[in-house]
Amino acid sequence: MDTIADKESRLSWVLAGLAGLVGAAAFTQTGGYFVTFMTGNAERGALGFLQGRPWMATAALLLTLSFVSGVVVASLCRRHFWVNHPHGATVLTTGALAIATVVDLFMAGWDAPQLNFVPIIFVAFGIGALNTSFCKNGEVSIPLSYVTGTLVKMGQGIERHISGGPITAWLGYFLLYAAFFVGAVAGGIISLIITNPQMLLVATVISAATTIYTYSSADRSGVLG
Known part of the structure; x- marks a missing residue:
């Protein structure tokens, strides 16, 4: 159980919660755009054209492109600029969200009922960058918004536990999923109050x-370095 609650695990819960909150904010405030669910965007991109809804398909593909761009940019920065500063991914995410806020204020004003599509492109970029927070040997070791993969690993861990393995085989994945879920619930609740x-x-x-939390818990202790 100690390995499940180590510093890296606790940080992953916080960041997964952030991903869930931002994803919920985007979904509820736009009428259904995904910034964390790239599987859904892939299906929308494919089916939108077949259903005679080219804008839906185009939007889904643009969000996917922005998400991947966030991964690429954050990975390049991690390799060349912030090798010893793992909080850099969250800096990119915060910057992307700040830009999205300014863009939407300019386009729609403070009291508009829903977000425009353009700011959501920046939000998707930020979520892509956030997913590079945990890397080992140049590969993402903990995908924060890839809930499908987390559940698959959890299911495999449950099987190992049933077959005589330790509870740690699946509990860590469950807690990561739960953190994302709690973040999404929090984002949904906040979206009921403000718009x-x-x-x-x-x-x-x-x-x-x-x-700030990532910097204090990861950079200073070398958790993600």
Whole structure:
């Protein structure tokens, strides 16, 4: 159980919660755009054109492209600029959310009922960058918003536990999933109270606080380095 609750695990729960919160904010404030669910965007991209809904397909593909761009940019920065500063991924996420907030304020104003699509492109970029927070040997070791993969690993761990393995075979994946779920619930609750750029601003502030936490818990201790 000690390995499940180590510093890296606790940090992964915080960042997964952030991913869930931001994903929920984007989904609820746009009428259904995904910034964490790239499987859904792939299906929308494929089916949108077949169903005569080219805008839906185009939007899904643009969000996917932005997400992948966030991964690429964060990975390049990690390799060349912040080798010893693993909180850099959350800095990129916070920056992307801040840009999204400013763009939406400019496009729609403070009290608009929903987010525009353009700011969501920046949000998807930020989530892509966030997923590079945990890397080992140049590969992502803990994908924060890839819930499908987390559940598959959890299911395999449950089988190992049933077959005589330790509870740690699946409990860590369950806690990661639970953190994402709690973050999504929190984002949904907040979205019932405030709307549009107000929600983006709250997400930016929370992301900035998470960046500070990542710096203090990861950079100083070398957890992610």
